[in-house]
Structure formats: structure tokens, C-alpha cells
Amino acid sequence: MPATDKSSRQTSIATALLKEGIINEKQLERAIKVQALLEEPRQLTEVIVDLGYAKRTAITDAIAKHGSTMRLGEILLEQGIISSDALETALKVQQEQGLKLGEALIQIGAINERQLLQNIASQARLPYIEPTFSMIETSLLRGVSPEFLAKHDFVPFSKSEDGVITIVVSNLHSDTVKRAADELYQGKAVLALGPEECIKATIEDIRSYRQSGGKEVSSQEQRDTAVNLVEHILSQAVEEGASDIHIEPMTHAVRVRYRIDGVLVYKTDLPSDLLSKLISRLKILAECDIAEHQRHQGGRILFHMGDRSIDMRLSIYVSIHGQSAVLRVLNKDMALVTLDELGMTPSMLQRYRDDVLDPPTGVVLITGPTGSGKTTTLYSSIDYCNDVQTKIITAEDPAEFTIEGIVQCSINDKIGRSFALTLREIVRQDPDIIVLGEIRDKTTADVAIQAALTGHKVYSTFHTEDTIGGLLRLIDMDIETFLISSTVISVLAQRLLRRICLKCAAPYVPNAREVEQVGLSMAEVREYEYKKGRGCTNCSYTGYRGRVAVYELLVLNELVKEAILMKKTAHEIRQISMDTTGLVSMREDGIAKVVKGVTTFEEILSHTPRTFHTRPLRQILTLSQ
Numbered sequence: 139m140p141a142t143d144k145s146s147r148q149t150s151i152a153t154a155l156l157k158e159g160i161i162n163e164k165q166l167e168r169a170i171k172v173q174a175l176l177e178e179p180r181q182l183t184e185v186i187v188d189l190g191y192a193k194r195t196a197i198t199d200a201i202a203k204h205g206s207t208m209r210l211g212e213i214l215l216e217q218g219i220i221s222s223d224a225l226e227t228a229l230k231v232q233q234e235q236g237l238k239l240g241e242a243l244i245q246i247g248a249i250n251e252r253q254l255l256q257n258i259a260s261q262a263r264l265p266y267i268e269p270t271f272s273m274i275e276t277s278l279l280r281g282v283s284p285e286f287l288a289k290h291d292f293v294p295f296s297k298s299e300d301g302v303i304t305i306v307v308s309n310l311h312s313d314t315v316k317r318a319a320d321e322l323y324q325g326k327a328v329l330a331l332g333p334e335e336c337i338k339a340t341i342e343d344i345r346s347y348r349q350s351g352g353k354e355v356s357s358q359e360q361r362d363t364a365v366n367l368v369e370h371i372l373s374q375a376v377e378e379g380a381s382d383i384h385i386e387p388m389t390h391a392v393r394v395r396y397r398i399d400g401v402l403v404y405k406t407d408l409p410s411d412l413l414s415k416l417i418s419r420l421k422i423l424a425e426c427d428i429a430e431h432q433r434h435q436g437g438r439i440l441f442h443m444g445d446r447s448i449d450m451r452l453s454i455y456v457s458i459h460g461q462s463a464v465l466r467v468l469n470k471d472m473a474l475v476t477l478d479e480l481g482m483t484p485s486m487l488q489r490y491r492d493d494v495l496d497p498p499t500g501v502v503l504i505t506g507p508t509g510s511g512k513t514t515t516l517y518s519s520i521d522y523c524n525d526v527q528t529k530i531i532t533a534e535d536p537a538e539f540t541i542e543g544i545v546q547c548s549i550n551d552k553i554g555r556s557f558a559l560t561l562r563e564i565v566r567q568d569p570d571i572i573v574l575g576e577i578r579d580k581t582t583a584d585v586a587i588q589a590a591l592t593g594h595k596v597y598s599t600f601h602t603e604d605t606i607g608g609l610l611r612l613i614d615m616d617i618e619t620f621l622i623s624s625t626v627i628s629v630l631a632q633r634l635l636r637r638i639c640l641k642c643a644a645p646y647v648p649n650a651r652e653v654e655q656v657g658l659s660m661a662e663v664r665e666y667e668y669k670k671g672r673g674c675t676n677c678s679y680t681g682y683r684g685r686v687a688v689y690e691l692l693v694l695n696e697l698v699k700e701a702i703l704m705k706k707t708a709h710e711i712r713q714i715s716m717d718t719t720g721l722v723s724m725r726e727d728g729i730a731k732v733v734k735g736v737t738t739f740e741e742i743l744s745h746t747p748r749t750f751h752t753r754p755l756r757q758i759l760t761l762s763q
């Protein structure tokens with residue numbers, strides 16, 4: 139089968155590099171020899187870069203220039219979007235079923251339609267646009283019938299200051315579309331690539347708009363393109379639950395991405411000629427200086443959407459390709475989550491209630507990196523303890539959420555309400571429970587331990603990788619080990635993993651590499667069924683929607699306390715905790731959630747710390763009931 143022959147796949151990239159004079163025959167020969175000697179397989183172009191024969195940018199440019207004569211598979215492989223295993227499988231499927239390679243790749247789940255189009259567009263140095271009716275420049279619809287657009291399968295999108303019109307097509311190789319658009323717009327049309335379903339839906343919307351109003355678009359209804367687009371981008375981001383919006387100039391387009399559930403999602407491009415208008419519009423909303431193009435700027439936008447107003451922070455950064463904007467969406471309607479909703483397994487939840495929250499004294503630490511959801515857990519724990527017989531007082535920096543019935547204090551150094559002064563005063567308030575937003579240094583740790591020694595319950599958060607790391611950090615802060623072992627009753631570590639999208643979840647067989655990496659064997663994994671999201675509109679084609687926490691709950695027993703007193707190593711303390719306290723690692727908690735169809739091995743690998751020992755799958759499932 140010549141199509142699956144690796145050397146023939148390499149030749150067309152090599153030919154392009156030779157043609158462009160980027161490398162010579164001798165260098166190519168040598169690179170191929172070196173590649174054959176490598177133990178870890180590497181792309182030929184990577185080897186060429188490593189050997190110093192060419193720069194990565196030169197190779198990318200050559201691929202862009204010769205992209206049309208190269209096979210799609212090798213371009214995707216070269217970009218690291220698909221693996222060579224996936225390509226082999228797709229080539230087989232392609233031959234067996236007579237499909238196009240792109241279709242075969244989509245069918246085996248190696249890539250989705252959006253990723254494929256985004257890649258084709260970027261190779262052709264064209265914007266990738268997902269058009270909607272609310273985004274398009276309405277003046278371009280004057281004198282154009284939806285039937286004409288449907289026949290030629292394109293939508294006009296925007297018009298630059300010098301009259302160049304961007305139209306969105308789904309097929310770059312149709313000459314009739316370009317001819318029709320050129321005729322319509324006097325030869326001033328340029329192409330952008332977009333998904334066929336978006337183009338069809340937009341044409342449908344144009345048709346129903348015409349039918350409802352029955353008229354051409356009047357000049358009054360025309361709004362400025364930038365006003366429309368900015369409103370579209372901000373409201374779509376809010377609807378999709380994005381935490382940040384990125385608008386970045388690239389060489390061939392303006393790229394729009396949203397951060398959703400902690401991951402950047404590529405939404406659409408916009409024509410480069412709209413950049414300055416978009417940035418100006420954002421600056422007007424944030425009351426920044428429109429005339430200033432050389433300095434970084436920031437501001438605040440109160441964005442109105444229906445009856446909600448959403449607070450956003452704008453940051454403009456001056457990059458070499460122009461001004462780049464990022465908006466942080468501040469979510470004020472964060473809901474208080476109850477203990478039951480935290481996502482702990484029933485047995486863990488019961489231990490957390492009985493052995494951690496109910497005891498009247500001791501220090502409880504919730505640990506994890508920024509964005510691991512520990513504040514949510516802290517607030518639901520406090521909410522559980524909140525009743526008329528309990529005085530709860532907090533020192534937070536700042537208070538992120540208000541709970542009725544507890545005394546919350548936001549630290550403010552500027553007006554002299556410093557952390558140190560607040561801590562001195564807090565114990566004089568006759569509290570039962572003290573909540574310290576974060577243990578940041580030895581002083582805070584001392585206050586927590588002293589308060590626990592005098593019969594208080596103390597909750598706080600910490601920045602450590604896992605539960606054992608939390609204990610060791612206290613030792614590193616020069617806190618006496620006997621004080622740690624006599625006050626700390628529990629450490630809870632956590633991470634947030636993305637949830638599989640319910641709308642597009644489909645059966646899936648995990649691959650051997652990821653199974654091995656989480657510490658399981660394929661034989662035990664095969665006994666259960668698994669799911670993965672294929673990508674749909676509900677999840678912005680990521681296969682995930684929302685997040686779920688995974689936990690590692692350490693409740694200290696006598697053996698662990700003894701291990702701390704003896705300053706044993708992290709490895710030893712972990713082993714004792716696993717053997718005697720029923721400690722389940724975050725990775726193991728994640729594995730149990732994968733078997734339940736909540737998340738994937740991929741998510742475990744990218745968000746949880748490596749553990750040296752994973753228990754057998756059956757045992758994990760028994761412990762996680």
C-alpha cells in the first residue's frame with residue numbers, strides 16, 4: 139500500500155523544502171539518516187530544525203506555500219494535530235470505505251470538523267469564520283437574495299475601510315462562488331473559510347428576517363460592524379460560560395478564543411482589517427484612550443445582556459502584530475454549593491462530615507493550586523457548620539462570597555486593616571470557628587495552630603500539590619512537629635477536571651498509552667465501558683462541558699501523626715496513609731469518575747499529580763463507593 143508508506147509521505151514536505159532552497163540535498167539525506175537512528179520517533183522537520191539546517195518559521199512558510207500540493211494527512215501530522223497511529227488507521231478506513239481522508243479522520247474521532255477547517259484555513263492563510271446573522275455587516279445584503287446566497291453557498295461578512303469585502307465559503311476550491319461574489323461586489327471580494335452548517339443557518343436567518351420584515355435592510359437598522367461584532371463576542375462568551383475572552387491579531391486574521399472550564403477554545407477568526415475598529419470599540423466601552431496605540435492599557439466594562447449586567451476587566455497589550463485584547467469575565471452569581479454537590483463519593487463525604495467537619499477543634503487545610511476549586515469547598519464546609527449556636531469569623535483576602543450569619547472580614551492593607559492586625563483581633567471575638575483565607579507564611583500558620591490549641595476549629599487553604607505536601611510544608615515553615623501532629627486533623631487536596639459533555643458522549647476505548655500512564659493495565663480497564671465527547675454545539679466542539687472536582691482526603695490517625703513526629707519522607711507518609719487511613723489519591727478518585735462516565739483519562743493526566751503507586755482498578759472502585 140503506497141499510501142501508508144511513511145517515506146513517501148515525507149517526500150512532499152522534503153520536496154517543498156528543497157524547492158524553496160531552505161535545505162540542500164545533502165542536508166536532507168543526513169536528516170533522514172539521523173531520523174532513522176532515533177529511538178523516539180520524530181518528525182523529519184523536527185530533526186531538520188534540531189540539526190540547525192532551518193528555522194521552524196521557514197518550514198511553516200514553505201508548508202503554507204506548497205500546502206495545496208501536499209496531502210492533508212501529512213500537514214496535520216506535521217502540526218502535531220493527529221498522531222501517526224491515527225493517520226495509519228484513517229488511511230485504512232479511507233481505502234476501505236472510499237472516503238476523503240478528512241472524512242475518515244473525523245469518522246475515527248482523530249479530529250473534528252471544526253479542527254479540520256481551522257487547519258485548512260490556517261494553511262491557506264485565510265481567516266476561519268463561524269458566521270451568524272448577528273455578526274454580518276447588513277449593508278452587504280442590499281440587493282442580494284437569500285436564494286442567490288443559497289445557490290452559491292456563501293455569506294458576505296464584512297467590509298473594510300477601503301471597500302474590500304470578506305465573504306465566508308465552505309469550499310475553497312469552488313471557482314463559481316468566487317466569480318459570483320466578484321460580480322456582486324465588483325471584484326472586491328476576498329475569501330474566508332467557515333463550516334457549511336453555519337453558512338446555511340445564516341442564510342436561513344437572512345431569509346426569515348426578510349420574511350418577517352419583508353423589506354430590505356434600511357439604513358437605520360444598520361449598526362456599525364465593530365459594535366455588532368463586539369456585542370456578539372461578549373454575549374456568546376457569557377452564554378458559553380467563558381472566564382476570559384482573547385482577541386489577538388495574527389498575520390492573516392484576528393483570532394477570537396474563549397477560556398472555558400480552564401481551557402482555551404478557538405471560536406472564530408475575524409478579518410484583519412477589522413482589528414483597529416474592534417479595539418477602538420472595546421476602548422470606548424472601557425473608557426480607555428482611543429488615540430493611544432503604543433502603550434498597554436486597562437479598564438472596566440459593565441456589559442448589559444438582557445436584564446443582567448456583567449462586570450468585565452479589559453486589558454490591551456501592544457504586540458508586534460498590533461493591539462491584543464483580553465477580557466476577564468467576573469462572575470458575580472457564583473452559587474453556594476452544598477456538600478452533597480461537591481462531587482465527593484458517598485463514603486468520602488461521610489468521612490468528611492463525621493471526622494473532619496463535626497469535631498469541635500483542630501486545623502483543617504484545603505489545598506491545591508489557584509483555580510482548583512478549593513474556595514468553593516471552603517465555603518460549602520463553612521456553610522455546613524453555620525448555625526445559631528456557632529460563632530464563625532473569617533479573615534479573607536478578599537471575601538469572595540457572602541454567607542448570612544457569619545462575620546466576614548476582607549483584608550485591606552491600604553487602609554491599615556492588615557492581615558497581622560486582623561489575626562491579633564480575631565481571637566478576641568470569642569469565635570468557635572475561625573476561617574483564614576489562606577496560610578501564606580509562618581505567622582498565619584502559628585495563628586492557626588495557636589487557635590486550635592486553645593480549643594478552636596480552624597479552616598484555611600494552602601498552595602501545595604497534595605495532602606502530604608501540605609503536612610511537609612508546615613514542617614518546612616519550622617513549625618514543631620508535635621504541634622502539627624496535635625492540631626492538624628485533616629488535609630483535603632483537590633483539582634478540577636472537565637466533565638464529558640452529556641449531549642455528545644459516545645462509547646470509547648481508551649488507548650494503551652494513557653491507561654499505562656495513569657498506572658493501570660489494559661486487561662483490568664477492558665472490563666468496563668468508557669465514554670468521551672465527540673464535540674457538539676453544546677460544548678464548543680471540545681467534548682467537555684462543566685467541571686467536576688477530584689479529591690484526596692487525608693484524615694490523620696495515630697500512625698500518620700507518629701510518622702510526622704519522626705519526620706519521615708513524603709513517600710513513607712503517603713504509604714502509611716494509603717495503608718492505614720484509606721487515603722484515595724486524586725488520580726484514583728479521578729479513575730473512579732472515568733469508570734462512571736464523568737470524565738476521561740486524558741483529563742486525569744493533564745490535571746492530577748503523578749503518584750508512584752496506583753491500586754488495582756477493582757480495589758479503587760471498592761474504595762470509591
Ligand SMILES: [Zn+2]
Pocket residue numbers: 639640641642643671672673674675676677678679681682
Ligand atoms: Zn458536546
